Amino acid sequence: MNNHIISVSSLLTHGYCEYKYYLQYVIKVKVPITVKMKIGTYVHLKKEEAFLEQAVPTSWTEFLDSKEYVITKEVPLKTKFENTLLIGRVDEICTDKDGIYIIEDKPGARPFDSFKNQIFAYCYIFKRNFSEKTAKSIYAVLRDRDTNKEVWKEQFNLKNEFILIDILNRIKKILNKEIEPVPTDNPNKCRACIMNEQNICPYSLAKNP
Secondary structure (H helix, E strand, O other), rough: OOOEEOOOOHHHHHHOOOOHHHHHOOOOOOOOOHHHHHHHHHHHHHHHHHHHOOOOOHHHHHHHHHOOEEEEEEEEEEEEEEOOEEEEEEEEEEEEEEEEEEEEOOOOOOHHHHHHHHHHHHHHHHHHHHOOOOEEEEEEEEEEEOOOOEEEEOOHHHHHHHHHHHHHHHHHHOOOOOOOOOOOHHHHHHHHHHHOOOOOOOOOOOOOO
């Protein structure tokens, strides 16, 4: 069986449309960098710079043991899942006496399943890396990037983990070309999709003239 690297951010594409995922990650259709992407990168960079200006270096042991509210940002995470490497960079991780909070910032954030599954993937990697070092509960948190308001929070549990593993196994089958990817049946997604704008997707429900 083939070895693969799956980025956590790619779960957003898979949740949006499996066929888009296939085009982007199997066929390797090059996706142009949009203005929206550039703005997102810039905002994340400025937030990280502001954080680093006042951050105090600490070890993971000190961070995990903290009873006070402390944060770290732009944390690279990875874990081996069977023959697959799952990697990503989470926007923010916080801790206090009650738990660990894995936080993703999204513009105009709404609790779509694809957003939830992305954050659950970060929770899964964190759990696999640090479960022996802390007994604190892990929480998935979606936050509005522009208002800084919490939109959704849920404790990461075995049910979330099993759902995530099912998604990862399906993605691996798509990457191995063992199954056919299912295109979305939502024309609104098609209209907003870069693959439709470039007239690449044969299944688009919103074909450009």
